[in-house]
Amino acid sequence: MAPKRTLIVDCDTGIDDALALLYLLGDPGVEISAITTVFGNTDAETAALNTLRVLELAGRSDIPVAVGALSNWCGEAHLAPYVHGSDGLGNTNLPAPATAPCDEPAAELIVRLARENPGTTHLLAIGPLTNLATALLLEPELPDLVEHVTIMGGAVRHPGNATPASEANIHNDPEAARIVLRAGWPVTMVPLDATMGEVLTEKHQQRLAECGSPVAAFTSTILQQYFDFYERDIFGERRAACHDPLAAAIAAGDVVPVLAPVVPTDVDTGNGPGRGATVADVRGQYRDFPTQEGANVRVVLETDRTFPEMLVDRLCGAPEPTQRVA
């Protein structure tokens, strides 16, 4: 049996972050060594509480949760209550978690675990990249200590969602994203090009509601608010994109992208209409993306669009929790 893949998940939990975490917690090939939180879908402290709620639901309160950046380095934090609800979990207003975040700040935790386990940690970042950029400043050797970085973020041939050109995670901290993409470590970026093609429908939600697993029932409930947003602002129908869960499944090795060239990729950090755009050089698209100098990011442009089924199967298969407390 292949050794488990060890992930640190940096997230802003968030409806689709919760789905991503629950997906990974049910993955026999994955061990989550820590979860760090960042502002984004909600504030970083609420994101930590939501993460603890999700871990309790899955019986995995043994996993440490650390709070990270409350804003980007410009002091800005664009939160998204209109997408994720005012509590970040679809206005379900769950009781406070029984467990608490650890005292170690997120970036320090990332650096410490990477030093303790050189070359074996996979960073999965599904929120703004402030914590990862901070960790890179704390430990310039971090790129040599980490095996791989997978990011949910960006938009290449697909329009943005925060602005016409920029996706929300990158838009929330373009400077941090630029630092992360330029750090010289192997990066896989999962942009809207891929995630907007992997769509959960009401049929999926119905299956989640009916399959009997408490984890599945919870996800069905929080999807309600997510569908409200997507119906109103994006699709005009009750369905929603699998942003963070898809990135999680790619980081786990469960989903192998159909099209994912390694190309030079940078972030627009100017103050023009393109601020926060991920500028990936996909001009080689007509010639199977020939190798280019400066190619630094594996950009996932397409997946096979069967992931929602895989996600629902996983969530429906989740057992009743038997709490493992640290």
Add this chain to the structure above:
Amino acid sequence: MAPKRTLIVDCDTGIDDALALLYLLGDPGVEISAITTVFGNTDAETAALNTLRVLELAGRSDIPVAVGALSNWCGEAHLAPYVHGSDGLGNTNLPAPATAPCDEPAAELIVRLARENPGTTHLLAIGPLTNLATALLLEPELPDLVEHVTIMGGAVRHPGNATPASEANIHNDPEAARIVLRAGWPVTMVPLDATMGEVLTEKHQQRLAECGSPVAAFTSTILQQYFDFYERDIFGERRAACHDPLAAAIAAGDVVPVLAPVVPTDVDTGNGPGRGATVADVRGQYRDFPTQEGANVRVVLETDRTFPEMLVDRLCGAPEPTQRVA
């Protein structure tokens, strides 16, 4: 019979500019009142000489040709001899034209004709937008004097060609493009999204070579260099996109786009990796592009991909020239 559509064509002739001009010169529904030239595919003076050569070939030396901007306002001019040949017409090294450009500068000619024919002139710009922006500075009322502006330029969901994010015409003068898009006149932008889908093949070139019209034979010859470039740098095959001719056919009303939402559109004039990008808000793509505040540009995202046939038919139908000299 509908009245003829009166066009002023601003161009940087150029292989595909030559095709566009010859297409329009054979269009019974179009009258070209003047042609102005700008740096781009080649320098503005060579572009004027090439335009005169094309007019002589078509027997239309009665149309005035005016030389315009030699560079953008930053003093830069990125020419493209590797695409269009060192003479701009595929290294055919034709003899000097018998006719000469007029003395009036391009921007002044545009302003004068617009004032003389208020509300009836359609500007077709198929090079960098320096002349149009200069004309707007000379005559701030120009938007009220012109019926419509059609531009070949930009890239929205398609990658750029000059840089990963920017198309060559816009990249050559982003500040001018921003002025033109923001001027408050009706603008149709024909970006790479549309033009890269309308592709001339070797079969088309063969038809042009064999059909017997001198105009068609000339276009077949200049396509040789164009195919060389496209084979080497773009498609890996001997075929080429119909950039300027497609914009011309849309301006003439001959091609009606399949998908062309009117959306807020701006140009990145920063100095980051997105400089020259046309940032069009196409986030409404999943909902048939609902009306948006600030919508200023009709962006042609798709045409039906049958234009190359129409172009070849037109060029093959071109009669032997009977010179009309002014």
